[in-house]
Amino acid sequence: MKKIGTLLLCLFFIAACTDDVGPPGPQGPQGPAGINILGNIFEVTVNFTSQNNYGTLIDFPQEIEVFETDVVLVYLLEDVIPDSTGPIDVWSLLPRTFYLDDGSQVAYNFTHTFLDVELFLAGNTNFSTLGSAFTLDQTFRIAVVPAEFAENPDINVADMQEVVQVLASQQDDFNIQKLE
Template sequence: MKKYFTLMLIAMFGIIAISCDNRNDDVLVNDNDTYSVVLDINNVNFSYNAQDGYFISRSFTKPLYNTDVVLIYRKTGTASDGSPVWQSIPRTLYLNNGNELDYDFDFTKNDIMIYASGNYDISTTPQYLNTQTFRVVLVPASSGAKNANVDYSDYNSVITYFKIDDSKVKNL
């Protein structure tokens, strides 16, 4: 809960800072060391250890630049046309009987860790731990003076904004 409170404070500060800005929103900053990449982690099961709980760990083939940002989306199903439905993480799933399951992640320039935790014994709901598919999107942090037009929680908005060809997905 402390993480979410801290994130909320940071988000509120960011909104206040952006709303007080009088710069021209059309000014773009070129990021010449980053190109957007889409990576998949397909049909993977979470591992468990006492230190990390339930987790998935992957290393990048090349270290990220300091100006790169990692976005992660979990496949939650398919649409009627067969296209995947992606949900951004961190995410809390509200299940029956007041149970809550959380997906979260962190990253360094060398790797990512995706976590699953809950307010109950999540091993009793293996459908949320086994055969999971995640999409990892690497984007430049400095792609523009402001990214106000990007909804980072919406996979399709991110793909469109950064002009990513997601038909060339690589496995991680």
């Protein structure tokens, strides 16, 4: 009899707990802000000449807001490989050093502020003897990303294609702007 009474009591409590949920409770406090990964990439083509002292200053486009804590990554378009699906761009993260046949070296490098990026040649060679392959019509992609993005160990920032894919997956209106 005790067992039947206990069973009936348990059934009564289970049935009693299946009523309406009731009114919602009060709103809780605001949680911490999440990480908002908004990155921007733009492309420029520049010439390195004696007239510009083998360097050029690129202002960030007005529509790109750059904070002092943002990370600026610069990539050199090093080659374009033909493929049956279309050309494949080969990008290298700066600084990028080339070792010349005479034992000297030349490097593409950059500095930046939250207003602009300076692209320049560095090295121990006479830049006027480099020829147009190193100095004229050099294309760069400049990526501005939050520090949290650049410090993420799951993202290989040396791989331009991976950076583009991750940024595009996080932003509906992502595109690479080409500056004239």
